[in-house]
Amino acid sequence: MISNWYTKLLNWREKKIPTQRFVILLSFFVGIFTALSACLLKAGIHGIQTLLTINFNIDSENFLYLLYPIIGILLSGLFVKYIVKDDISHGVTRILYAISQRKSILKSHNMWTSVVASSVTIGFGGSVGAEAPVVLTGSAIGSNLGRFFKMDQKTLMLMVGCGAAGAISGIFKAPIAGVVFTIEVLMLDMTFTSIVPLLISSVTATAVSYFLMGDAVMFSMQGEAFELNRIPGYLILGVICGFASLYFTRGMNWLEDFFRKITSFWGKLVVGGLILSALIFLLPPLYGEGYDSISALLNINTNGLFDNSLFYNFKDNQYWVLFYMSLIVIFKIFASAATNAAGGCGGIFAPTLFVGCFVGFISAIVLQLIGIQVPAQNFALAGMAGLMSGVMHAPLTGIFLIAELTGGYSLFMPLMIVSVVSYCTIILFEPHSLYAMRLAKKGELITHHKDKAVLSLLKTENVIETDLQVVRPEAMFGDLIKLISKSKRNIFPVVDESGVFLGVVTLEEIRNIMFRPELYNRFNVQKLMVSPPATVSIDESMDEVMKKFEQTHAWNLPVIDGDKYVGYVSKSKIFSAYRNLLVEFSDE
Secondary structure, eight states: OHHHHHHHHHHHHHHHSOHHHHHHHHHHHHHHHHHHHHHHHHHHHHHHHHHHHTTOOTTSOOGGGGTHHHHHHHHHHHHIIIIIOSOOOSHHHHHHHHHHHSTTOOOGGGGTHHHHHHHHHHHTTOSSBSHHHHHHHHHHHHHHHHHHTTOOHHHHHHHHHHHHHHHHHHHHTOHHHHHHHIIIIIOSOOOHHHHHHHHHHHHHHHHHHHHHHOSOOSSOOOOOOOOGGGHHHHHHHHHHHHHHHHHHHHHHHHHHHHHHTOOOHHHHHHHHHHHHHHHHHHOGGGSSSOHHHHHHHHTTOGGGGGTTOTTGGGTTOHHHHHHHHHHHHHHHHHHHHHHHHTTOOOBSHHHHHHHHHHHHHHHHHHHHHTTOOOOHHHHHHHHHHHHHHHHHTOHHHHHHHHHHHHTOGGGHHHHHHHHHHHHHHHTTTOSSOTTTHHHHHHTOOOOSSHHHHHHHHOOGGGSOBOOSOOBOTTSBHHHHHHHHHHOSOSEEEEEOTTOBEEEEEEHHHHTTTTTOGGGTTTOBHHHHOBOOSOOEETTSOHHHHHHHHHHHOOSEEEEEETTEEEEEEEHHHHHHHHHHHHHHHHOO
16 A cells, blocks of 8 residues: 555656756755754753753862763663664764765664764763764755655765755754855765755755744854954964864874774773763863853853863963863863764764864964964854864865854955865875765775766676686687687686686787697696786775776776686776766766
């Protein structure tokens, strides 16, 4: 009954609504659903935080900070381990992988599991952000909605992008940043036809968020107007943000590798939980997303950072404030890495903004102490853009997001200077963003370079040719000549009885003796075969395969699985598949 109804619905859609118009309609609904998910996540996080901290005394330490984070990551970890039974961490990285390797298919549980896990994690104090989980949620909504209506791969990829754009727009109420983030971080090459659905999802999600959460900007501040004589200060801040981004990226990567070596679930929970709880107890601003601390700095209220802190009595000492804030910057990545490693669920979006705000504010205070008068609010704001630009390798996202978050459109120039300089600084040391680093190491990263992007979607197993005549090593030269007379190819792989690839005989190699019958029974194939210039493993990426073709100048290479012969791959077959996929990609 359901199948019949479903089939009728698909047939009606195909007959009544052209695909291009239907994509527009889908993008509208993706925007609505992702905004609802974002609002639900925000409400869940703040509801739990309010319930847990409403009775805290701000002028003394609170030992519940030692307990809450462990409870949160324990609940989240058990939920993921026994209910989800799948890895839902590193949301943006998983989207990149889905786009490049899984035909933009995200599992249906991703539409809700990240919302539940991250609400508990962050609500109980996990030092991560809600943005990556909601981006994964939005992209999963787009992917599964597209799959429900049997959309092709190109449309699925667009729906994944619409979900990501809607998620960023919905959670930040920043429609331009949502579109820019999707183009800059996730997508391949976007045409005008592709941009329209992204805009619809972003605007729709923002409108829903305005309706549900009000029209106030996320961070209100009164910054000073931009002045030309402050450009050198912003250039210095850009360089500082670049190196801070480098510390954030490499430090986070190192810490994740460290925690990955702990294979036990309970071992990770104990180690990560103890680290997180201790850091939050000593440095309370590390509790949760940290947006309250950002608001405090943007309004020059450093006293708020010392609430529930052991250092509460030092809040009026400028040097203690600098030291305290520096500790927060240094240990934020430890708290974030420990949260996710111990079983929590969250992203680096909020930690990036958090660290950037602190770096910008600290830089301003230090410059003021040495006699260079710069506005601390403006520097805190620009620092957020600088860290986002450096860590995510997304300068446009940094510029537009910070402008939309604060309503600081008059400060576009400082945001642009700091973002560009930060990006140019870190790119000298790290070619990939923290999101993309793991996939880049495996050669699985989809990129903005169209040639490599399309190659990453080609699979080696899909271009293998198996119509070549296989010959045994003990076969005589005469037997090979008979095989040549029946074959349409000029390559003859040599394989033993167990299927192990030994070498190859090419027509070019034996052309000068193939018409000498007196040699037919003198030589066997083993004496005539040669080693190929290279072999291709069946699980190698197409980018690696093309590098081997380029290095060897070969036109055909054997494909092996372990040491067993599978077939051959040729440049001509790859080029043909590449052209077909490129046409499919570009055809709007």
